[in-house]
Amino acid sequence: MRSLAIASGKGGVGKTSFVINLALALVQANKRVLIFDADLGLANVDVMLGISPKFDIRYVLNGELSLKDIIYNTEYKFDIIPAGSGVSELTQLSPEQKLLLKAQMEEAFKNYDFLLFDSSAGISDNVLFFMVLAGERIVICTPEPTSIADAYALIKVAHKKHNLKDFYLVVNMINNEAEGKRIYQQLMYVLERFLPDIKLSYLGGLVYDECVKKAVKSQIPYLSLCSEHPISARVREISYKLLRYKSKDSEGLEEFLERLINF
Numbered sequence: 001m002r003s004l005a006i007a008s009g010k011g012g013v014g015k016t017s018f019v020i021n022l023a024l025a026l027v028q029a030n031k032r033v034l035i036f037d038a039d040l041g042l043a044n045v046d047v048m049l050g051i052s053p054k055f056d057i058r059y060v061l062n063g064e065l066s067l068k069d070i071i072y073n074t075e076y077k078f079d080i081i082p083a084g085s086g087v088s089e090l091t092q093l094s095p096e097q098k099l100l101l102k103a104q105m106e107e108a109f110k111n112y113d114f115l116l117f118d119s120s121a122g123i124s125d126n127v128l129f130f131m132v133l134a135g136e137r138i139v140i141c142t143p144e145p146t147s148i149a150d151a152y153a154l155i156k157v158a159h160k161k162h163n164l165k166d167f168y169l170v171v172n173m174i175n176n177e178a179e180g181k182r183i184y185q186q187l188m189y190v191l192e193r194f195l196p197d198i199k200l201s202y203l204g205g206l207v208y209d210e211c212v213k214k215a216v217k218s219q220i221p222y223l224s225l226c227s228e229h230p231i232s233a234r235v236r237e238i239s240y241k242l243l244r245y246k247s248k249d250s251e252g253l254e255e256f257l258e259r260l261i262n263f
């Protein structure tokens with residue numbers, strides 16, 4: 001199982017829409033995908049898909065249900081763990097809770113190829129928790145200078161506090177390909193000067209497309225609603241790119257569970 005945290009620093013940059021559509025692209029490539037909705041905010045995965053799961057991670061943390069029981073199967077063939085307000089408790093688990101969760105994750109996650117974490121905005125301990133927990137991290141920004149600055153700040157804090165070194169970049173809401181590449185180079189320039197240990201790999205750019213808004217409003221992934229649009233092709237390309245990157249040590253379920261226990 002590969003685990004990917006999607007984070008941004010700044011909010012409203014398109015994390016949740018990207019996670020949903022990446023999940024669908026991976027499903028279309030015959031992968032088994034689970035989204036862990038780790039966002040405390042309002043625009044959550046369930047709202048974007050027009051579903052209302054009955055349970056969330058709180059039921060697991062207080063022992064009423066096991067993790068397996070709260071997994072929601074969507075019509076798009078990927079599954080969701082709704083975290084809801086229980087997310088904030090995850091960074092303060094007792095050793096007993098960690099062991100319980102470890103056993104339940106082992107059971108629940110063994111059936112998946114990909115686990116995608118949709119994080120909150122900001123650089124809180126909570127966001128960093130999921131970035132550390134995941135074997136791989138995708139940082140999203142838009143061409144707005146504030147968003148680029150926040151993406152840099154997120155990478156910097158994740159590196160200084162938790163010694164994370166590898167990140168992927170996706171630039172969203174661009175006008176054209178060249179703009180996305182320029183922003184990647186801009187970030188690389190600053191990183192090489194101030195944080196030379198960091199490896200940032202460019203996954204791709206997603207154009208601004210009104211279809212994304214239409215898809216959010218109609219609660220359907222744009223990959224399904226506007227499958228012919230360039231943005232959908234781009235998300236599919238990103239999924240292929242991820243599939244082409246070979247497994248690292250950080251990718252197994254065992255390593256994932258170890259990171260949970262050690263956090």
Ligand SMILES: Nc1ncnc2c1ncn2[C@@H]1O[C@H](COP(=O)(O)OP(=O)(O)O)[C@@H](O)[C@H]1O
Nearest residue numbers: 012013014015016017043207208209212213216
């Ligand atoms: N490529 C895009 N083109 C146009 N609108 C977009 C694009 N990506 C995201 N949006 C819009 O931006 C808003 C925020 O997206 P969302 O995925 O909720 O961001 P986040 O999860 O980072 O807060 C949504 O209304 C969404 O429709």
Ligand SMILES: [Mg+2]
Nearest residue numbers: 015016039043
């Ligand atoms: Mg979101």
